[in-house]
Amino acid sequence: MAVASGSTPPAEAxxxxxxxxxxxRAGALSLAQxxxxxxxxxxxxxTLIAFLYFALSTNKFLTSSSLKALLPYFAPFxxxxxxxxxxxxxxxxxxxxxxxxxxxxxxFYKLNANVGLPLVLxxxxxxxxxxxxxxxxxxxxxxxxxxxxxxxxxxxxxxSGLTLIISHATxxxxxxxxxxxVGTFAQIFGxxxxxxxxxxxxxxxxxxxxxxxxxxxIYTVAVGGNRLGAAEAGVRTKLVLTRNxxxxxxxxxxxxxxxxxRAATTTPDPSGANVILFQAISAAVIGGTLLQxxxxxxxxxxxxxxxxGILQDGLNIKGVSANYFYFWLGIAILIAMAFNTYxxxxxxxxxxx
Amino acid sequence: xxxxxVPQERIVGPQTADxxxxxxxxxxxxxxxxxxxxxINLHLRKGxxxxxxxxxxxxxxxxxxxxxxxxxxxxxxMWLKGEPYAPKSVLDARQHGIDxxxxxxxxxxxxxxxxxxxxxxxxxxxxxxxxxNHIMRRETxxxxxxxxxxxxxxDVPVARLSGGQRQAIxxxxxxxxxxxxxxLDEPLAAMGAKxxxxxxxxxxxLKAEGRVSIIMILHNxxxxxxxxxxxxLIQDGVIAFDRPTAETSVEELNEIVVEEYRRARQAAMxxxxxxxxxxxxxx
Numbered sequence: 001m002a003v004a005s006g007s008t009p010p011a012e013a014x015x016x017x018x019x020x021x022x023x024x025r026a027g028a029l030s031l032a033q034x035x036x037x038x039x040x041x042x043x044x045x046x047t048l049i050a051f052l053y054f055a056l057s058t059n060k061f062l063t064s065s066s067l068k069a070l071l072p073y074f075a076p077f078x079x080x081x082x083x084x085x086x087x088x089x090x091x092x093x094x095x096x097x098x099x100x101x102x103x104x105x106x107x108f109y110k111l112n113a114n115v116g117l118p119l120v121l122x123x124x125x126x127x128x129x130x131x132x133x134x135x136x137x138x139x140x141x142x143x144x145x146x147x148x149x150x151x152x153x154x155x156x157x158x159x160s161g162l163t164l165i166i167s168h169a170t171x172x173x174x175x176x177x178x179x180x181x182v183g184t185f186a187q188i189f190g191x192x193x194x195x196x197x198x199x200x201x202x203x204x205x206x207x208x209x210x211x212x213x214x215x216x217x218i219y220t221v222a223v224g225g226n227r228l229g230a231a232e233a234g235v236r237t238k239l240v241l242t243r244n245x246x247x248x249x250x251x252x253x254x255x256x257x258x259x260x261x262r263a264a265t266t267t268p269d270p271s272g273a274n275v276i277l278f279q280a281i282s283a284a285v286i287g288g289t290l291l292q293x294x295x296x297x298x299x300x301x302x303x304x305x306x307x308x309g310i311l312q313d314g315l316n317i318k319g320v321s322a323n324y325f326y327f328w329l330g331i332a333i334l335i336a337m338a339f340n341t342y343x344x345x346x347x348x349x350x351x352x353x
Numbered sequence: 354x355x356x357x358x359v360p361q362e363r364i365v366g367p368q369t370a371d372x373x374x375x376x377x378x379x380x381x382x383x384x385x386x387x388x389x390x391x392x393i394n395l396h397l398r399k400g401x402x403x404x405x406x407x408x409x410x411x412x413x414x415x416x417x418x419x420x421x422x423x424x425x426x427x428x429x430x431m432w433l434k435g436e437p438y439a440p441k442s443v444l445d446a447r448q449h450g451i452d453x454x455x456x457x458x459x460x461x462x463x464x465x466x467x468x469x470x471x472x473x474x475x476x477x478x479x480x481x482x483x484x485x486n487h488i489m490r491r492e493t494x495x496x497x498x499x500x501x502x503x504x505x506x507x508d509v510p511v512a513r514l515s516g517g518q519r520q521a522i523x524x525x526x527x528x529x530x531x532x533x534x535x536x537l538d539e540p541l542a543a544m545g546a547k548x549x550x551x552x553x554x555x556x557x558x559l560k561a562e563g564r565v566s567i568i569m570i571l572h573n574x575x576x577x578x579x580x581x582x583x584x585x586l587i588q589d590g591v592i593a594f595d596r597p598t599a600e601t602s603v604e605e606l607n608e609i610v611v612e613e614y615r616r617a618r619q620a621a622m623x624x625x626x627x628x629x630x631x632x633x634x635x636x
Contacts, residue, residue, distance in 0.1 A: 209483075213483045213484050213486075214482055214483060214484060215475050215477070215482070215484070218464065218468060218472070218475065218484065219473075221461065221463055221464055222461045222464060222472060224463075225461040225462055225463040225464065226459070226460065226461045226462065228457065228459075229455070229457060229458065229459035229460060229461055230459070230461060230472070230473075231423075231443075232423060232443065232453070232455045232457070232459035233443070233459045233472045233473045234442065234443040234444045234447065234473040235472070235473050294461070294462065294463040295463055
């Protein structure tokens with residue numbers, strides 16, 4: 001080039017305005033890209049957009065009664081999705097959590113009303129039963145080697161049927177609750193306004209710590225990412241798988257009790273329970289957990305659940321037909337899936353472009 | 354694998370020596386109808402580097418996986434440092450002092466370099482069972498420096514690394530433990546010439562230290578003569594040849610392998626002729 005005479009090194013040493021602007025823009029770009037390639041980056045942005053949209057387009061969305069109404073829309077899914085994330089990182093899926101959610105409060109009722117156990121013991125007993133269901137799922141998947149989709153589909157229907165049988169398809173009053181007054185047990189386990197919120201935050205935080213900072217978490221990723229390799233390194237893959245199924249079922253049972261206490265009635269409604277199953281899976285998927293395993297976060301699923309709650313509450317307040325909820329939920333899942341696939345390729349650097 | 358019997362006179366019988374660190378007698382292993390390891394007799398002296406050669410499906414990897422506790426043999430006996438050795442698991446074998454670099458490397462793509470380095474040997478911070486990541490990062494850097502292979506960032510998922518870098522991590526992970534016997538299943542696969550040379554250097558250095566004994570599965574005869582004290586050839590699930598590398602040559606190994614092919618071809622032709630005859634009789 002004619003301009004460059006070779007005698008102007010100082011110009012290179014000190015970048016002029018445009019060059020500096022470029023560098024800054026590149027920096028901002030890479031920062032934006034780094035945020036977006038955070039597993040939770042995309043869902044945070046989408047959730048914020050949904051939040052702002054409903055906050056600006058309706059004047060009731062930001063009221064405290066509306067935000068309180070949002071809580072039960074997301075807290076149960078956040079907890080159930082937290083357990084599902086562990087199973088999905090294992091490259092498995094638990095379809096029975098809706099049925100466990102349905103079944104456990106009836107065991108709680110039976111143990112309290114028929115067996116006569118005090119509330120807390122009856123709850124612990126019911127949770128143990130829920131975890132036994134998880135143990136069964138886990139052992140069939142890991143030891144017998146049947147796919148988790150089929151296994152948990154089987155437990156889904158078995159438990160749904162069993163719930164109808166033992167309940168005679170009639171609803172009961174949840175033990176420890178009354179229409180008149182919310183007692184201490186009910187306050188703590190679902191009846192208090194913020195009870196489910198606290199449980200959701202606490203469980204999500206603890207499980208995210210477990211996932212990131214403990215052997216349990218590392219082995220969960222390892223078993224989902226490379227099952228043979230993890231086994232060769234010495235990881236007891238069957239134990240890891242089974243443990244996660246047990247935890248997932250235990251959490252689903254716990255949410256079942258929380259919701260039964262919140263509603264004060266325990267209702268045998270299998271189709272409603274399956275909606276809850278799919279919303280919990282949606283929260284995990286929207287939150288960046290990949291079905292093919294090896295990747296996912298509890299925090300992402302938590303935000304995914306918040307997104308579901310905002311969508312449902314916002315559409316309710318706007319007075320839009322409930323039909324739109326599933327439409328937008330579906331679109332959100334498809335977008336999230338596309339984005340997560342892209343992000344995971346960028347993260348692992350395996351051929352994007 | 355063809356049904357070719359190795360000539361009986363060539364099968365290596367059990368050998369013993371006082372300084373054997375590992376001895377394997379009449380070990381066999383089948384997976385359903387497939388016999389992977391028919392009858393293996395093998396010994397390894399302290400500080401020795403043994404090269405294992407053999408065709409695909411000859412049983413090399415199965416033998417390694419038996420030695421490292423991943424598979425349990427159907428029969429036979431093993432001794433490690435003079436004691437009977439029957440590992441119940443990979444962990445059990447590792448606690449006995451046998452550690453392995455697998456052919457598939459046993460790396461988890463989604464985990465970072467240091468997480469893979471410490472997979473199933475994580476350092477834990479007390480009293481809460483949290484991972485001591487800073488210690489693992491530091492020791493990973495040290496261990497990788499020792500291999501001489503340049504891995505600029507240890508916080509990235511190993512999926513981003515090249516085949517050679519991944520191999521280096523798998524090798525560094527194994528040799529940085531305190532194993533007495535190291536098994537390497539094709540350590541030079543997926544490696545560029547330069548990286549391969551670094552791994553061979555590393556093995557030479559380990560050999561010079563004399564602390565560990567090594568069994569390596571290799572494909573390249575040149576590497577065998579470069580790195581190994583002794584070479585064993587597995588054919589059809591038995592050890593069909595076993596000699597110090599100083600007393601054999603590429604030509605001799607080649608001849609044995611070519612002979613095997615010839616036998617396999619003859620067997621196949623005989624079988625074809627048999628089938629043809631049966632068809633003739635039927636018609």
